[in-house]
Amino acid sequence: MSAMLDIRGLKKAYRRKAALRGIDLAVEEHEILALLGPTGAGKSSTLLAAAGLVEPDAGTIRLAGRDVTGAEASSRDVSIVFEGFNLLPVLNVRDNIAFALRSPKYREAEAEIARRVGRTAELLRIAHLLDRDTGTLSGGERQRVSIARALVRRPLLYLLDEPLSALDLKLREGLRAELRQIHREHGTTMLYATHDYHGAIAIADRIAIIDEGRILQTGTIEAIYARPAEAFVGRLVGSPSMAFFEAELRDGGLLVKGFGAPLALSRFGRLAAANGPVTLGVWPEDIVVGEEGEPGRVYAVDNRGYEVAIQIETPAGSFRKVLEGRRPVGQGDTIRVRIGEGAGFLFDATSGARVSHQGERA
Amino acid sequence: MTATRNQAYAHLSRWILLVLLGLYTIYNLGPILWLMISSLKSRADLFAMPPKLVFEPDFSGYQSVFGVGAARDSASSVGVFDSLMTSVFVSTVGTTVAVFLGTLAGYVCSRFEFRGKGDFMFFVLSTRMLPPVAVLVFYHMMFARLGLADTWLGLVLIAVFVNVGLATWIMKGFFDGVPKEVEQIAIVNGYSRIYAFLRLVLPMVKGGIAATAGFCFIFAWNEFAFASILTTTRAKTLPVKISTASGATGIEWTQICAAGVVLIIPVLVFFYLIRRHLLMGMTFGVLGRR
Numbered sequence: 001m002s003a004m005l006d007i008r009g010l011k012k013a014y015r016r017k018a019a020l021r022g023i024d025l026a027v028e029e030h031e032i033l034a035l036l037g038p039t040g041a042g043k044s045s046t047l048l049a050a051a052g053l054v055e056p057d058a059g060t061i062r063l064a065g066r067d068v069t070g071a072e073a074s075s076r077d078v079s080i081v082f083e084g085f086n087l088l089p090v091l092n093v094r095d096n097i098a099f100a101l102r103s104p105k106y107r108e109a110e111a112e113i114a115r116r117v118g119r120t121a122e123l124l125r126i127a128h129l130l131d132r133d134t135g136t137l138s139g140g141e142r143q144r145v146s147i148a149r150a151l152v153r154r155p156l157l158y159l160l161d162e163p164l165s166a167l168d169l170k171l172r173e174g175l176r177a178e179l180r181q182i183h184r185e186h187g188t189t190m191l192y193a194t195h196d197y198h199g200a201i202a203i204a205d206r207i208a209i210i211d212e213g214r215i216l217q218t219g220t221i222e223a224i225y226a227r228p229a230e231a232f233v234g235r236l237v238g239s240p241s242m243a244f245f246e247a248e249l250r251d252g253g254l255l256v257k258g259f260g261a262p263l264a265l266s267r268f269g270r271l272a273a274a275n276g277p278v279t280l281g282v283w284p285e286d287i288v289v290g291e292e293g294e295p296g297r298v299y300a301v302d303n304r305g306y307e308v309a310i311q312i313e314t315p316a317g318s319f320r321k322v323l324e325g326r327r328p329v330g331q332g333d334t335i336r337v338r339i340g341e342g343a344g345f346l347f348d349a350t351s352g353a354r355v356s357h358q359g360e361r362a
Numbered sequence: 363m364t365a366t367r368n369q370a371y372a373h374l375s376r377w378i379l380l381v382l383l384g385l386y387t388i389y390n391l392g393p394i395l396w397l398m399i400s401s402l403k404s405r406a407d408l409f410a411m412p413p414k415l416v417f418e419p420d421f422s423g424y425q426s427v428f429g430v431g432a433a434r435d436s437a438s439s440v441g442v443f444d445s446l447m448t449s450v451f452v453s454t455v456g457t458t459v460a461v462f463l464g465t466l467a468g469y470v471c472s473r474f475e476f477r478g479k480g481d482f483m484f485f486v487l488s489t490r491m492l493p494p495v496a497v498l499v500f501y502h503m504m505f506a507r508l509g510l511a512d513t514w515l516g517l518v519l520i521a522v523f524v525n526v527g528l529a530t531w532i533m534k535g536f537f538d539g540v541p542k543e544v545e546q547i548a549i550v551n552g553y554s555r556i557y558a559f560l561r562l563v564l565p566m567v568k569g570g571i572a573a574t575a576g577f578c579f580i581f582a583w584n585e586f587a588f589a590s591i592l593t594t595t596r597a598k599t600l601p602v603k604i605s606t607a608s609g610a611t612g613i614e615w616t617q618i619c620a621a622g623v624v625l626i627i628p629v630l631v632f633f634y635l636i637r638r639h640l641l642m643g644m645t646f647g648v649l650g651r652r
Contacts, residue, residue, distance in 0.1 A: 053546045073549045080550050085541040088548075090565045105552025153551075 010059035021213035034204030043193035079150035083162035086146035231352035243319030258315025269358030286343030293338030401619035423620030445603035456521020464529020472537035494587035536570030576636035
């Protein structure tokens with residue numbers, strides 16, 4: 001099956017500054033793909049290029065099998081929701097939602113428009129706002145109206161550019177669940193850009209990790225956890241994110257700075273690295289904190305009532321970990337950390353690429 | 363002790379401030395008041411010594427300016443009414459054209475990148491920095507050769523010239539304030555950019571257009587340097603007329619003063635209407651983004 005959106009080798013520079021350096025990305029039909037990356041990674045540029053609002057310097061964009069690289073934005077049959085500004089102030093809520101259905105390209109009969117606007121407003125629980133002026137809406141209501149305008153049409157692809165980022169946590173979680181629900185009912189295809197790891201895993205079927213204009217890895221969250229492609233993926237994924245330790249490959253063992261005994265290399269599977277410095281990355285869940293192991297110091301304690309999040313400093317690096325239950329940990333305490341059996345990944349110390357290949361065929 | 367002393371100081375500085383402000387007000391408004399009083403005095407009252415504060419108002423000056431009553435055709439009339447009409451026509455048409463062009467150019471400069479955009483914007487602004495006196499002679503020669511000297515069309519062209527740069531800059535500032543998402547939403551949803559510009563963006567800057575028009579009208583209305591050189595007899599604007607008005611019986615002060623009052627009124631009205639935009643328009647245009 002060919003993908004609904006298929007982007008290959010997409011490049012874009014603004015004023016000679018590269019924003020996209022060769023994006024390869026495919027969104028399958030009926031899936032939500034989260035584009036997860038920090039600010040300035042190229043998320044918005046990717047979405048704008050997919051919508052046809054930004055002209056790429058190189059690469060191809062295919063939509064439902066059709067090459068749309070040079071096609072007019074108005075002919076692509078996509079919807080877009082922006083992070084901030086979405087509602088046209090010269091129209092009221094009803095006309096904002098109906099906006100696309102009155103355009104030359106996607107025109108519907110007025111009776112059909114009324115029916116669809118009513119139903120979509122019902123779905124997003126904004127039916128009572130239809131006759132209001134957009135200026136009188138709260139932030140949450142505004143984003144609901146924006147999403148309603150995107151949903152009132154049945155485009156090939158929905159492009160959501162941080163649609164919930166400006167909202168507070170409770171609103172965000174509520175709307176996210178609603179988006180997920182609408183997706184389940186209607187089988188929509190969505191590309192959802194976000195910098196928020198929680199948002200990404202909550203809504204997406206698959207996640208694409210983007211940084212500095214490149215896609216680092218695409219896959220389900222389980223696959224990303226099992227084999228993070230780069231150290232940066234570890235930094236972006238997980239809550240707390242991956243723990244990193246300075247280490248050195250020497251004489252068939254891994255010397256972690258400040259650790260007493262070297263780690264056996266067999267746990268890392270096939271290695272694609274010579275002797276020398278490497279970075280050891282471990283998911284915090286694979287680190288055992290307690291009575292045995294290497295010493296570390298508790299740098300910060302964040303008591304959440306039912307659990308405790310602590311930051312631990314070791315000579316090789318510091319990391320954050322959540323301890324379940326109410327463990328009596330105080331700031332400045334010395335604590336022992338042990339890396340679980342078979343856990344950990346090795347990354348190139350400079351490029352960040354993963355050099356350990358456990359469980360993979362050569 | 364110190365408290366009462368501080369209070370006394372505060373009292374004193376307040377009084378000094380009030381006196382200074384009072385003097386400043388007299389300095390500013392005094393001449394205007396004098397002008398208004400003089401515009402209602404007959405020739406005899408005007409030159410009376412000591413100056414008369416109580417006098418019979420004489421409306422002949424205003425009758426002459428607005429071209430009504432007997433004063434219009436009298437021998438002493440200096441034809442201020444024609445100049446008023448010239449000024450109204452030239453300022454209105456010049457403003458309309460300048461705002462129209464400035465709106466289009468401002469939109470392009472706000473939304474599109476093109477080679478030499480920075481230089482273009484600077485050039486546009488530089489037309490405002492130019493001291494008119496420096497190029498007057500050459501304008502006079504150009505206009506004479508083209509048959510534009512002493513015509514309404516020539517004056518309109520000047521009114522457009524002095525304003526179009528300012529209008530471009532101010533309108534660019536207002537367009538910069540409109541999120542680019544407005545057009546993006548329209549285009550993705552199946553509309554053209556022209557539709558987005560005319561139906562969505564323009565209504566969002568209509569206040570800005572009004573403010574720009576206000577600015578342009580005032581500048582066109584007050585324009586003196588070019589008009590004084592390029593018009594000699596048939597097409598004199600009001601400011602030029604006032605500076606040169608003399609009739610069969612010498613300088614007609616009453617008419618000149620009445621014309622001066624009439625000259626001030628539109629400026630007052632427009633400044634009142636655009637007062638909210640005054641600072642915004644100024645800083646938006648000059649200090650705005652890019």
